[in-house]
Amino acid sequence: MIKQISLLLIVTSLVLHSQAQDTTKTIPSKVPASEPFAFGDFGWQNGNNRQKSALLDSKYFTGSVTFDVNYTQSNHQPIDNTVVGSTALSRNGEIQVSFVGIGGDFHYNNVRGRFMTQFGTRSTVVPRNDVSQYHGQYNLADAYKYISEAYGGYHWDKWHGINLDAGIFMSYIGLMSYNNFENWSYQPSYTSDNTPWFFNGVRLQMFPTEKLKIEAWFINGWQSYAKFNKMPGMGFSVKYAPKEYMSFITNDYVGSDAAGLPKRTRFHSDNSFQLRYYNNPKAKGATKAAFSITGDIGFENGGGVTPFGSKDGTAPAQNFISGMVYHRIWFGDKFAWNVGGGYMHNPGRYLVLSPTGEASSVPPYGSNPFTANIGDKFDAWDASTTFDFMPNDYITWKVEFVHREANVPYFAGPGGVTSPSGYTAALTGSSNPPTWTPDLVKSESRFILAMVVRF
Template sequence: MSFPSLALCGALLAAAMPVFAQSTDSSTAQKTASDTATAKIPFAGYDLTWMNGQNRQRDFPLTLKDQSGETVLTGVALLDGNFNYNFARPIDHTQTISAVTGRSQEFSLALASVGLETNYKNIIGRLWLQTGSLLHLVQETDGSVARGRNTGTGDLKFIREAAAGYHFNKAYGLNVELGIFMSYIGLESYVMQENWSYQRSLVCDFTPFYFQGARVQFYPARTFKTELWVMNGWQTYNSFNRQPGLGSSNYFRPNENLQLVANFYLGKDTRPAADSLAAGAAAYPRRLRFHHDNSIVARYYHKPRNQRRGITQAAFSLNNHYGFEEGAGAARRQNFMLGSSVAHRLWFAQDKLAFTVRAGFVKNPSRYLSFSPSVVGFADGGTQLTAKELTTTFDVMPSDFVTFRLEYLHRLANVPYFAGRGGTTSPSGYADQPLPAAWQPDLRRTEDRAILSVNFRL
C-alpha cells in the first residue's frame, strides 16, 4: 500500500512514512535562513530520496512563497500509466491478485493525482485529488460502506488524502492532524514512483492503503519519530463496530543511510454475524485484529557526486509482517498472516539508471487478508494459501520528474490462485454472460508478467 510535510520541518519531506501502503507526497516548505538557523528540525540535512517508499524529488517547482521567502503553498501533480502483459493471456483481460494493475494486455492509466499542501505559520493543510484504474482495486475491499446510509466509496474515492492540523514547537516537533491519510502500515508506497519495484510485494498489497481518523506525530529527538493513530478501521472510510482502530508508528534514522521502522495496529474489523443482528450491539463478535510490520532500509555504498561513474549507490530493504485475528470462532493458529519482502537495488550512470531484485513470500491460511482470485464462481473450500514471488526491475530516470520502468514478475502459490487462459469472469470473458452451472474460473499455481510503466511527477 508512502507523507505530508510538517510545519517548520523542511527536511521532513524525506522523513515521510512509506505505505502498503504509504506515500511521501510532501513538498515541504523551506524556512528562511534566519528561521532554520534556530529551528529544531528532525532528520536535518538528510537526503532520503534513495529510500524504498520515499519520493525521490529534490526540487518542487510549483511553490508559492511570501515576501520573506517562506513557502506558503506547494502544488504537486503526478501521472502513472502502465502496460501489463500477463503470459497466461486471460481472455477477459482481468489481472487478479494486484492492487496496482487491474487489466492485462492493455494500457492503463493507474493514477492521476494533483494536490496542494501548506505548512505556513504552523498550519498543516493537505488536499490531494485522484483518479485512475487502481482506485477501484484498492477501495472495493472496503466493506464498511454497507453499514447504514450516508456512506460509500463514491463520496470519497476521488480524495486521496485530505487533512488539517497544527504544528506545535515542542522538542523537535509535535503535530496533531485529522482527516484521510495514506496508511503507515508496510514499507512500499501507494505511489509507485516512490517504490523500487512497480508491482508492490504481496505483504504490502494485502495491507491497508488509507485510513480515516486522527494522528499525533511527536519528534522527541532529531533522529526519532513516534506516532499514535485513532481511525475508523482497517482501510475503511466508516467503522464496522463501535470500537475504533488504534495504531502506532515508530521511525529511527541515526543517519541518512539507515532507517528502522516498527508499526502496530489493533482493531475490531468484522461486521456482526447475520443471525445475531437482532440481539443488538451486545451481540457484536469479539474478533480482534492485530498487525505488526517492521523494516530495515540501509544504503551501504554511496559515491560522492563528483565521482559518479559506474555503480553510484547500493542499498537493500527488508520488510516483515505478522498479524492475526482471533475471537468469535476465529482461531489464531489459522487466522494469521506472516510474510516478508527483501529487495536489493543498484544505481548507475549518475543515478539515472537503477536495477532492483526483490523476493518475498506470504502465508495466510484463512485468507482473511488475501485478495480473492475471482468475484464470481470461486469456492474457497478452506484451502490454505502460501505464495512466493521474485521481481526484477530496471529503471531509467532522466530526471527527478520522470521514470521509465520495465519489470518482470514471477509468482508461485501452493494452490491454484492466479488467473489462467480461461480468465476469472465467464466462459466468454464478458461480465454480462450468464454463467453455466458448472463454470469455474481458470486458476493456476504460477503467474508470469511483464510490466512497462511511465510516470511523471512535478
C-alpha cells in the same frame, strides 16, 4: 570648565551607546529546531521521494501532481484482460492510467492541510477491498473513492515539530509508498499489497529529535472508510534514522475489523530496516547500493479462531506472516536495477486481496467466489527484477518482470474470471453457463512497462 564637562558627557554617552550595541550583539538568539530528517538525503530509500525540492512551491501551498501509466502482459493472456491479486495493476495487455494524483499541502500560521486525488484504475482497485462501505447508509465508496489523501491539522513548534491531523492519510504499513514514483519495484510484494494503503481517522505525529518520529493512530479500522464494530482501530508508528544511510520503522495495529464478529480482534506488527551500504557518486560504474528488509506478523483472535490454532482443533489458526527483501544498485543518477521478492502465509485468508469477476469474494459477490473461510490456507511467494531509467527528477520509466505463485489457484488463467467470452453480462445480456467457472491458476509470470511523472 563647562566645555570640558560637556565634552566628557558626550564621550561617555558615545562609549555607553557603543557598549550597549556590542552587548546586544552578544545575546544569543533562539535557534529554531531543524526540520525532522533534514540532516541527510533519504531519497535513496524504498518508499521515499527522490526529489530534492518541490517544483510547485509557494508561501501558502506546495503542489504535487503525479501521472502513473502502465502496460502489463501475463504469460496466460486471460480472455477478459483482467489482473487478479494486485493493487498496482488492473488490466492485462492494455495501456492503463493507473493513478492521477492532483493536489498538495496547504500551510499558513501553523494550520496545515493536504488534499490528493486518485483518478484512474486505482480509484476502483483499492476501495473495492474495503467492505466496510456496505455497513449502514450512504455510499461511502462513491464519497471517498477519488480521494487518496484529505486531511486538515495543526502544527506546534515544539521539539522538532508536532502535528495533529484528521481525515484520510496514508498508512505506509508494508514500507512501500502508495505513489509508485517512490518505490523500487512497481508491483509490490504481498507484504505491501495485502496490507492497508490508507487510514481514516486521527493521527498525532511527534518529532522529539530530527532523527525520530513517533506517530499514534485513532482510526475507523484497517483500510476502512467506516467502522464495523464498536471498537475503533488504534496503532502507532516509530521511525528512527540515526544516520543518513540507515533507518528503522515499526508499525503496530489493533482493531476489530471482521464484519458481524465484534468479539474478533486483529493484531498486526510491521517492521522494516533499510541500509545504504555503498555510496560513491564519482564512481564510473555502480555509484550506490542498498537493501530493504520487511517482516510482518499478525493474527486474529476470537469469533471461532485463534492466532495459531487451538489444541483440540475447534478454533483454526488465523494469522499473517510475511516478509520481503529488495536490493537496489544505482548507476549514476539516471539508472538503477532492483531485484527482490517475498512470501505470505495467511490461513483464513483474511488479508488476501479478493479476485475479481465471478471469483470475487467481496460485494458484489461472484457466482464462484474465492473462499475466505476460517481454516482456508493461503501461501504465496513472488520474485521480481526491475530496471529504472530516470532522466531527471520528474519522470521514471520502469521495465519489470515479476513471477508469483500460490498454493491454491488464485491468478487469472487463459479463461479469465468474467465469462467464457470475456465480457460481462451487462454487455451480452445473458448469464454464464452453469458449468462455467472462473479460470484461476496457481502461478503467473508478468512483464510490466510503466511511466510515472511527478511534479
